[in-house]
Amino acid sequence: MHRAFAPRRARVVAVVVGAAALLGGAVLAVVVPEVGTFDRVAFVVVGALVAGFMALQARVRVVVDERGLQVQNLFLSRRLEWAEVVQVRFGGGQPWVQLDLSDGDVLPVMAVQRADGAAAEAEAQRLATLVALHGPRDDR
Structure with a gap:
């Protein structure tokens, strides 16, 4: 995963x-x-x-581990902790996934592109699942 x-x-x-x-x-x-x-x-x-x-x-990609994710877009690379990611969105006609961050920013994730069709939908769901698994929980 x-x-x-x-x-x-x-x-x-x-x-x-x-x-x-x-x-x-x-x-x-x-x-x-x-x-x-x-x-x-x-x-x-x-x-x-x-x-x-x-x-x-x-070289566009996202590398994930237990601590968070490293987003490498065309020109920007950004390391995020899981708790910084509030929501994963893949809609509204956007060409790639967008992450809503806890500081109010929106970070595009060019590694998951709508052009990949059903595979992109599955990858967006996988990313959302990882965010849900690793993100902040009330019982922590």
């Missing part, structure tokens, strides 16, 4: 697009005739930038 959460389709798309961009930029730099050095370097740099962005998307 404490296995990590990670998107399925987004990770596959990110890896494929990133590799294609990097390879495509390198191939264009070599095979396009009559372009200068600046253009050749630009092909490779643009491919590398796209691949870098896709690598950020591919």
Whole structure:
């Protein structure tokens, strides 16, 4: 139950697009005739930038343990204790799960994405179950 959460389709798309961009930029730099050095370097740099962005998307995940969860989104990483998570929401047309936090903040969790369909619904329920199991209880 404490296995990590990670998107399925987004990770596959990110890896494929990133590799294609990097390879495509390198191939264009070599095979396009009559372009200068600046253009050749630009092909490779643009491919590398796209691949870098896709690598950020591919590393999106949530790691859970007995103490809490580590949310790694595109640019933000945040460690939360279980008691900080008040509610798990996956509705309202949002593309990914959102956590309502005890300090009033809302934290998006890009690791559980609506694009994954029924698998995402199951993962959202698993996360909600973990929050309920580990969160504060009246008898503690």
